[in-house]
Amino acid sequence: MSKSFTSVWLREPRKATSPGRSRQEIVRAAVELLDEEGLNGLSMRKLGAKLSAGATSLYWYVANKDELLELAYDEVWAAMTVPDPDEVGWRESATVLAYSMRQAMLRHPWSADLLGRLPALGPNAMHVADRMRRMFKVAGFSGMDIDFANATLTAYVFGMTSPEVAWDATMGDKDYDADEMRASVARAAAQFPDLLERINMTSYDDPRAVRAMAFDFGLLSVLDGLERRLAT
Amino acid sequence: MSKSFTSVWLREPRKATSPGRSRQEIVRAAVELLDEEGLNGLSMRKLGAKLSAGATSLYWYVANKDELLELAYDEVWAAMTVPDPDEVGWRESATVLAYSMRQAMLRHPWSADLLGRLPALGPNAMHVADRMRRMFKVAGFSGMDIDFANATLTAYVFGMTSPEVAWDATMGDKDYDADEMRASVARAAAQFPDLLERINMTSYDDPRAVRAMAFDFGLLSVLDGLERRLAT
DNA sequence: GAGGGTCTCGCACAGTGTTCGAATTCACTC
DNA sequence: GAGTGAATTCGAACACTGTGCGAGACCCTC
Numbered sequence: 001m002s003k004s005f006t007s008v009w010l011r012e013p014r015k016a017t018s019p020g021r022s023r024q025e026i027v028r029a030a031v032e033l034l035d036e037e038g039l040n041g042l043s044m045r046k047l048g049a050k051l052s053a054g055a056t057s058l059y060w061y062v063a064n065k066d067e068l069l070e071l072a073y074d075e076v077w078a079a080m081t082v083p084d085p086d087e088v089g090w091r092e093s094a095t096v097l098a099y100s101m102r103q104a105m106l107r108h109p110w111s112a113d114l115l116g117r118l119p120a121l122g123p124n125a126m127h128v129a130d131r132m133r134r135m136f137k138v139a140g141f142s143g144m145d146i147d148f149a150n151a152t153l154t155a156y157v158f159g160m161t162s163p164e165v166a167w168d169a170t171m172g173d174k175d176y177d178a179d180e181m182r183a184s185v186a187r188a189a190a191q192f193p194d195l196l197e198r199i200n201m202t203s204y205d206d207p208r209a210v211r212a213m214a215f216d217f218g219l220l221s222v223l224d225g226l227e228r229r230l231a232t
Numbered sequence: 233m234s235k236s237f238t239s240v241w242l243r244e245p246r247k248a249t250s251p252g253r254s255r256q257e258i259v260r261a262a263v264e265l266l267d268e269e270g271l272n273g274l275s276m277r278k279l280g281a282k283l284s285a286g287a288t289s290l291y292w293y294v295a296n297k298d299e300l301l302e303l304a305y306d307e308v309w310a311a312m313t314v315p316d317p318d319e320v321g322w323r324e325s326a327t328v329l330a331y332s333m334r335q336a337m338l339r340h341p342w343s344a345d346l347l348g349r350l351p352a353l354g355p356n357a358m359h360v361a362d363r364m365r366r367m368f369k370v371a372g373f374s375g376m377d378i379d380f381a382n383a384t385l386t387a388y389v390f391g392m393t394s395p396e397v398a399w400d401a402t403m404g405d406k407d408y409d410a411d412e413m414r415a416s417v418a419r420a421a422a423q424f425p426d427l428l429e430r431i432n433m434t435s436y437d438d439p440r441a442v443r444a445m446a447f448d449f450g451l452l453s454v455l456d457g458l459e460r461r462l463a464t
Numbered sequence: 465g466a467g468g469g470t471c472t473c474g475c476a477c478a479g480t481g482t483t484c485g486a487a488t489t490c491a492c493t494c
Numbered sequence: 495g496a497g498t499g500a501a502t503t504c505g506a507a508c509a510c511t512g513t514g515c516g517a518g519a520c521c522c523t524c
Contacts, residue, residue: 010416021471044512054473056513061471065512116394117345119402121420130424137426144442145449147430151392152450159391160383162348170351184242188353192362194369198379210376217377217461218384225457229449253502275480286504288482297481 008067009074009121021053023061027071031108034072038169039110069114074122076111079104082131090139091223097132098157098219105161112165115158140230149226156222164211240299241306241353253285255293259303263340266304270401271342301346306354308343311336314363322371323455329364330389330451337393344397347390372462381458388454396443 029050033042044065048055062068080100085093105112120129129150136149182199189195202210261282265274276297280287294300312332317325337344352361361382368381414431421427434442 007420009420043510045510048473056474056515057472059513113345113349116391117398119399121417123423126421126424126427130421130427133426133430144434144445147434148446148449149453151446152388152453155391155395155450156384156388156454157391158394159348159387159389162390163387166349167351184239185353188239188241189358189362191355192358194365195358195362198365201376202379213376214380214383217380218387221381221384221457221461222388222454223457224460225453225455228456228460229453276482277480280504288484288505289503291482292502 007119007121008063008070009123021051021057021061023071026051026058026061027068027075030068030072031075034110035108039113042110070118070122073111073114073118073120074124076104076108077120077122077124077128079107080128082128082135085135085138090135091227093135093138094153094223095219097128097135098153101154101157102161102215105158105165106168109165109169112158112162115162139226145229149229152226153222156218160215160218167207239351239353240295240302241355253283253289253293255303258283258290258293259300259307262300262304263307266342267340271345274342298350302350302354305343305346305350305352306356308336308340309352309354309356309360311339312360314360314367317367317370322367323459325367325370326385326455327451329360329367330385333386333389334393334447337390337397338400341397341401344390344394347394371458377461381461384458385454388450392447392450399439 026047030042030047033047033050037046043055044058045055048058051058058068062071080097082097083093088096105115120126132150132153133146136146139149141149186196186199189199258279262274262279265279265282269278275287276290277287280290283290290300294303312329314329315325320328337347352358364382364385365378368378371381373381418428418431421431
């Protein structure tokens, strides 16, 4: 006996007859709540309160919380743009995508935890995937390499931005003492002279700038590496 | 007023005087439970039961659940190996690291959700970071580029493996019908002919092999890209 | 009015992490 | 051995969580 794979997107949507509360509205409110209070800040009761409704009323529009997250998750993909590679070239197209993806994650920190945890089957995600495929086709990839290049670029952006988001989440609200921070980490790395050297070098005062530089460095590397694969 | 950054590793460990239950033992049991039942399967009460102890007894050894996760998390890093780049060359060293990192994540699926969410300040993580630094130094990087290269490689492996782990988690236990699966996804991608083409091409019967190929492709790209940075 | 869908929501259940304080056990000195 | 203070255990309780169930309310069509 085989269980079937389920996702909101694979089910028929409920008829949108309702004039009052709608699924759309619930999802929008959920995204707002997630942006304000993070992944753990979203509870059905809180969301209900925000919509002046009982918590369990939401279950009429949404099967369960996971499904709601799937819906909210797809909204994040809407903010990503893949310029037409025929006009600007595939490298430029990929670069813009990478930055907009990073931007979207930073703007919706909760999505970092969902990326790679939920299947991205929503219409917005599909749209991005479709355009990315075309992009790498234009670049010259064919067959499975199109998807491999696709996965590589996505993995890089996701893997680079995810810790960044986590850092902001744990450190962003409280302001910390840069020197004390450095000293703490240094103590933890006491046995590793190489590491210590870096810790005392890195500027803890403007981590944002450092991370931006790191992102550029890596993106350049990944794109160069992909280009190299084309040559073979 | 500035709040200080806290992590288990920055505090003095409790004196290990106890002959009976120890922190070590608790962490080991936690890892076991996590491996068996996943991140949501770990609760203080279950863990207590596994150790024939009351749930709240654990709070003597561990400040809270997050701290316990930090401790368990560091165990995963212990499984990663970075061969001496002076002996095998930096590319070989990096390749072995990448594979062992992927292996560790696949073996402890719950760690994928923690990577990039928790600061990696444990001794095992520090050890890996230290060796990676030396590796990229040997490769020829200097200054901040060492850390940038470091972050790039880690981001790639993490970003590539994380969705893989998620897939196994949601699909691994239930066996699904490959054709039905394909049909479902195809329906969701109905409006995107490019995507559809891929979906019907991809082998859904052996996703493991496909993913391994994708990983190799991307790793090669990243390493080539990093090598390219050295030339400039 | 009667029926029947669409929609709302209070209650209840089984869980969760964690605090508190009382009870117990252990190690050591007199 | 008795006594004392520290180390360690843990039951009860609190404030949460997601969600199933069933009773009721609304509204449209005969």
